[in-house]
Amino acid sequence: MNLEIVGISVLWTFLFGYIVVGAIDFGAGFFNAYSLLTGKQRILTKVIQRYLSPVWEVTNVFLVFFFVGIIGFFPKTAFYYGTTLLVPVSIGVILLAIRGSYYAFETYGARGHKGYSFMYGLSGLLLPASLSIVLTISEGGFIDMVDGRPVLDYWALFTSPLTWSIVVLSISATLYISAVFLTWYANKAEDREATDLLRKYALTWSLPTIITAGGIIFELRRHNLARYHNILTFWPMFLISFLLFAGTVWLLWKRRSYGLAVGLLLGQFVFAFFGYGVSHYPYLLYPHLTLYDSFTNPVMAISLIVAFILGLCLLIPSLVLLMRLFLFNKNYVRGKEDYHA
Amino acid sequence: MGNEEAVFYSRVLTETTLSFHIIYATIGVGVPLMIMIAQWVGIRKNDEHYILLARRWARGFVITVAVGVVTGTAIGLQLSLLWPNFMEFAGHVIALPLFMETFAFFFEAIFLGIYLYTWDRFENQKKHLLLLVPVAIGASFSAVFITMVNSFMNAPQGFDIVNGQLVNINPIIAMFNPAMPTKVAHVVVTAYMTAAFVLAAIAAFRLLRGSDHIYHKKALHLTMKLGLVFSIATAIIGDFSGKYLAEYQPEKLAAAEWHFETQENAPLVLLGIMNDGEVKYAIRVPSGLSLLAYSNPNAEVIGLDQFPEDEIPPLYIHYLFNIMVLIGMWMVFLAAWYWIGMRRRWRSVTTRWFRWLIVLGAPLTFIAIESGWWLAEVGRQPWILRKIMRVEDAATTSGQVDLMLMLFSALYVILGIGTIVVLRRMFLKNPVERELADRQMEKGGDVQ
Numbered sequence: 001m002n003l004e005i006v007g008i009s010v011l012w013t014f015l016f017g018y019i020v021v022g023a024i025d026f027g028a029g030f031f032n033a034y035s036l037l038t039g040k041q042r043i044l045t046k047v048i049q050r051y052l053s054p055v056w057e058v059t060n061v062f063l064v065f066f067f068v069g070i071i072g073f074f075p076k077t078a079f080y081y082g083t084t085l086l087v088p089v090s091i092g093v094i095l096l097a098i099r100g101s102y103y104a105f106e107t108y109g110a111r112g113h114k115g116y117s118f119m120y121g122l123s124g125l126l127l128p129a130s131l132s133i134v135l136t137i138s139e140g141g142f143i144d145m146v147d148g149r150p151v152l153d154y155w156a157l158f159t160s161p162l163t164w165s166i167v168v169l170s171i172s173a174t175l176y177i178s179a180v181f182l183t184w185y186a187n188k189a190e191d192r193e194a195t196d197l198l199r200k201y202a203l204t205w206s207l208p209t210i211i212t213a214g215g216i217i218f219e220l221r222r223h224n225l226a227r228y229h230n231i232l233t234f235w236p237m238f239l240i241s242f243l244l245f246a247g248t249v250w251l252l253w254k255r256r257s258y259g260l261a262v263g264l265l266l267g268q269f270v271f272a273f274f275g276y277g278v279s280h281y282p283y284l285l286y287p288h289l290t291l292y293d294s295f296t297n298p299v300m301a302i303s304l305i306v307a308f309i310l311g312l313c314l315l316i317p318s319l320v321l322l323m324r325l326f327l328f329n330k331n332y333v334r335g336k337e338d339y340h341a
Numbered sequence: 342m343g344n345e346e347a348v349f350y351s352r353v354l355t356e357t358t359l360s361f362h363i364i365y366a367t368i369g370v371g372v373p374l375m376i377m378i379a380q381w382v383g384i385r386k387n388d389e390h391y392i393l394l395a396r397r398w399a400r401g402f403v404i405t406v407a408v409g410v411v412t413g414t415a416i417g418l419q420l421s422l423l424w425p426n427f428m429e430f431a432g433h434v435i436a437l438p439l440f441m442e443t444f445a446f447f448f449e450a451i452f453l454g455i456y457l458y459t460w461d462r463f464e465n466q467k468k469h470l471l472l473l474v475p476v477a478i479g480a481s482f483s484a485v486f487i488t489m490v491n492s493f494m495n496a497p498q499g500f501d502i503v504n505g506q507l508v509n510i511n512p513i514i515a516m517f518n519p520a521m522p523t524k525v526a527h528v529v530v531t532a533y534m535t536a537a538f539v540l541a542a543i544a545a546f547r548l549l550r551g552s553d554h555i556y557h558k559k560a561l562h563l564t565m566k567l568g569l570v571f572s573i574a575t576a577i578i579g580d581f582s583g584k585y586l587a588e589y590q591p592e593k594l595a596a597a598e599w600h601f602e603t604q605e606n607a608p609l610v611l612l613g614i615m616n617d618g619e620v621k622y623a624i625r626v627p628s629g630l631s632l633l634a635y636s637n638p639n640a641e642v643i644g645l646d647q648f649p650e651d652e653i654p655p656l657y658i659h660y661l662f663n664i665m666v667l668i669g670m671w672m673v674f675l676a677a678w679y680w681i682g683m684r685r686r687w688r689s690v691t692t693r694w695f696r697w698l699i700v701l702g703a704p705l706t707f708i709a710i711e712s713g714w715w716l717a718e719v720g721r722q723p724w725i726l727r728k729i730m731r732v733e734d735a736a737t738t739s740g741q742v743d744l745m746l747m748l749f750s751a752l753y754v755i756l757g758i759g760t761i762v763v764l765r766r767m768f769l770k771n772p773v774e775r776e777l778a779d780r781q782m783e784k785g786g787d788v789q
Contacts, residue, residue: 054454060410061447064417068436068443071421075432082425086739093418094752097411101756104407105763149738296433303437303512311444318451318475325455339462 003301004291007073010308011066012277018062020177020269025059026124027178028052029099031201033121036114043193047186049107050333053340054326056103058319060096072304076294080285084143084152085134092130095123128170136163140224140286150288162219169212173269176205180248180265184258189333199252206249210242213272227286230279237275244268348733350742351423354749356718358416360711361753365409367710370484370529371536372402373449373477379563380470390556391563392466393776397768398540399457404763406453408756413446415749423742427725427735430507434500435493437512442486449479481529488528492520495717496589497726519589523582524717530578531713534571535706538672540564542703545696547773556773562683565699569676576673579666580633587634590727591643593720596654597662598630599623600644607631607642612663615656654722661716668709672702 028048035044071078099120106116137143142157143150157163179202186194217238221228231238244267251261282290295301326332376395383391421428452475463469493499499515501508541564547557586594594600599610599620607630613623628638635642645653675698682690689695721727725735 054458057406057410057450057454058447060414061443061450064414064446065443067418067421068439071428071432072436072440075429075436078421078425078428078432080425082421082423082428083737083739086422086737086745087741089418089422090745090748093411093415094748096414097752097756100411100414101407101759104404105759296436297507297510299510300433300436300512304440307437307441307444311441311447314444315447315451318448322451322455326458339460340458 003298003305004295006305007069007295007301008277008291010305011069011073012274014062014066014069016270016273018059018066019273020266021055021059021062023128023174023177024181025052025056025178026127027175028182029103029124030121030175031178031182031198033117035197036117040197043191043197047182047189047191047194050189051182051185051327052103053107054322056100058322060100063096069304073296073301074284074291074294075296076289077284080143080150080289081134081137084137084150088130088133092127095127095130099123099127125171125174128174129167132166132170133157133163136160136166138280138283138285139220139227140283140288143285143288145288160223162216162223165212165216165219169209169216172205172208172212176202176209177265177269179205180252181262183252184262185333187258188330195258199255202252203249206245206252210245224286227279231276234275234279237271237278241268241271241275244271344733344736344738347738347740347742348736350746351736352732354742354746355416355419355423356715357746357750357753358412358419359714359718361757362409362412362416363710363714364707365405365412366484367532367535367707368402368405368539369409370480370532371534372398372405372540373453373473373480374533375536375540375564375567376402377470377473377477378567379560380466380473382563384466384470388559389777389780390559393556393773393780394560394563396460397773397776400767401764403453403457404760404767408760410450412753412756422739423737424725424735425737427730430726430730430735431490431493433507434497434510434512434515435490438486438489438493438516442483442490445479445482445486447479449476449483452476452479481532484529484532485525488525489516489518489521491717492524493518494724494726495524495721496520497729502729520585523578523585526578527575527582527713530571530574531710534568534575534672535710537564537568537571538676538699538706539703541568542700545699549693549696549700552772552774554773556777561699565676565679568672568702569680572669572673572676575669579669583633584635587642590720592645592648592653593658594634595643595645595648596656597658597716597720599656599659600630600642602646603641603644605631605639605641607634607640607644609633610659613659615659652723654720658716658720661712661719664712665709665716668705668712672706672709675699675702 028051032041032045032048035041102116102120106120136157137152139162142153142160144153145151179198183195183198183202186198217228217231220231244264248261248264248268251257251264280286282292284291284294296304376398379391379398380395383389383393383395452472456469456472456476459469459472493515496518497515498518499511499513541561544557544560544564547554548561583594586597599613599615600607606628608628609626609630609632610620611624611626613620615621630642631640632638634640679690679695679699681687723731723733725732
């Protein structure tokens with residue numbers, strides 16, 4: 001295995017981390033706002049707040065880690081993606097800023113302000129949509145080179161069915177991941193009402209997720225035949241992913257082993273996400289940029305990997321401590337303790 | 342939109358974002374240390390007031406952290422969006438400290454979450470205090486690493502350019518460049534100083550506005566003492582920074598001091614205004630600049646005449662330099678006055694007007710922080726990487742920067758107003774007297 005593969009694997013793993021924790025966060029914000037609208041706030045808010053409060057800042061770091069890391073390992077991505085993504089990523093950043101700050105404002109300053117909750121919920125849905133544009137662009141066909149500079153073709157981007165399928169997938173997957181996770185969390189908190197409601201949401205969003213996920217593969221066939229064939233060579237991974245998906249839905253349906261359901265859900269997305277990632281090899285931006293021609297010099301690559309390993313030695317025990325104190329602490333989850341500053 | 346406009350708007354947007362971010366970033370670096378000290382004092386003296394001080398600061402701190410995190414994310418992405426050529430270049434040499442900064446940030450984020458949600462959860466208060474150590478370390482080290490990146494832009498090294506290709510890259514040498522020690526030390530210490538004076542201003546303001554509680558007096562006393570220590574440290578490191586500039590970046594020092602001709606016994610120009618290339622109303626200290634730059638009144642100081650005209654930074658940085666230094670000196674003086682006055686029981690330090698001066702100290706230190714950064718950044722013009730890459734070669738070629746500038750400016754206005762409204766509401770609704778009474782009820786009377 002060469003350094004390029006190590007680099008992209010590290011980054012892809014962190015992006016996966018962001019997608020999972022981000023999805024739980026975005027979805028939770030949406031369900032919270034939705035419950036406010038339908039008058040079911042009493043059921044959901046407590047469970048959601050209890051999960052989100054100690055971890056909201058950590059979620060954001062996964063994203064920062066990914067975009068700093070990709071510039072570090074693959075500096076040329078700054079040139080291609082930086083130049084072309086000014087508008088979509090800026091909009092994403094603004095949504096993120098509204099979300100992050102209003103979460104703190106609402107939680108600590110003005111508890112129960114309805115306007116904040118709606119903004120929080122809405123921005124959580126728009127964010128995955130605005131960030132998923134990056135994935136669409138990486139499929140190729142939207143960037144033209146003019147005088148040696150990359151230019152994004154907005155018209156092609158916004159009229160492409162591929163773009164919209166990916167947007168729909170990102171939103172429904174967000175809500176699905178979040179609902180499954182929160183079902184398990186509410187069940188741990190022994191909150192029957194919240195569990196039932198969230199289970200219903202999880203089942204509702206499972207169908208659109210799997211349909212759009214499958215649909216995108218066929219969308220790609222029209223958009224980029226080479227990429228389509230590449231994806232098909234990894235069909236076993238997508239098959240496993242589908243079976244795991246079926247397992248999650250079955251467990252939810254039978255109201256059984258929610259913990260296992262979350263595990264299967266993670267497995268489903270691991271296989272789908274890494275299957276998709278591997279099929280992208282060796283391109284970072286089809287067909288302009290590959291892993292190899294954008295990779296940083298070997299000295300920097302090695303020092304980044306060393307820094308990464310040392311950093312993980314700090315991070316993993318800290319994350320374990322965080323989870324033991326909150327996520328996996330029975331008294332905290334059930335709401336018997338609330339030691340907020 | 343031509344490229345010139347893209348460069349202009351990219352500069353304005355970067356400046357807007359950074360100027361807004363550093364307000365929160367400075368608080369973010371400085372306040373955890375203050376919380377830690379307050380809690381430590383509280384445990385050592387077994388004084389509930391200091392513990393409550395730490396708790397209330399922590400609560401307000403969360404709001405500023407939230408805005409600091411999101412604006413930090415914004416500038417992090419804007420670096421690649423607005424300056425893609427620079428990031429492509431710098432990524433090869435200086436990605437390491439950027440990467441390490443995210444670890445420091447990660448570390449801080451995890452422990453801040455734990456700290457905030459474990460009040461009174463541990464029997465032993467010292468355990469809770471220990472959680473603050475990684476928060477304070479993480480906060481300070483993000484400042485250290487990110488300032489390393491900035492000092493690299495001022496003194497790029499750790500690579501060679503052969504035929505336009507980067508060779509012999511050494512990330513460690515790039516990180517430990519000559520600008521690094523003074524810059525990092527100055528940034529970290531001024532953050533501590535600013536945090537101390539901001540918290541002092543809050544205490545002084547509460548004392549002025551009715552509350553005469555001993556809690557605020559303790560807070561004021563603690564923060565003014567810390568402010569004194571850190572402002573003196575700031576002044577000393579500031580002097581080293583001047584000496585660094587004389588040696589390694591003479592054009593920045595010369596522009597900041599309006600030092601036009603290379604000469605020995607160089608005079609120091611204080612204040613004054615520039616009119617049609619002539620300096621008026623300035624105070625000149627004979628040999629002052631030589632003394633400042635080399636600790637030797639006879640030393641030769643390089644002037645602007647040694648540089649081609651298109652490599653000279655704008656001369657208005659002189660004003661920024663004066664503002665920064667005067668405010669810094671004033672704050673040392675004010676804190677020393679307070680400290681000596683309290684020891685000698687001077688009446689002046691407990692008067693209303695003196696407390697108003699302390700309140701005024703908070704906005705002043707922020708003005709000094711902003712001017713200092715503008716001086717450091719504008720003083721590097723026209724380079725983004727000194728002597729290697731010009732700003733106009735680094736900027737994006739995108740045509741939508743002006744639109745993004747408007748969007749982000751609106752965002753910062755909203756965030757700024759939001760911060761003020763929420764912080765005000767948080768503390769006015771729950772004054773310290775009430776919180777003390779509540780805690781007394783909970784604990785069954787062992788609180789004063």
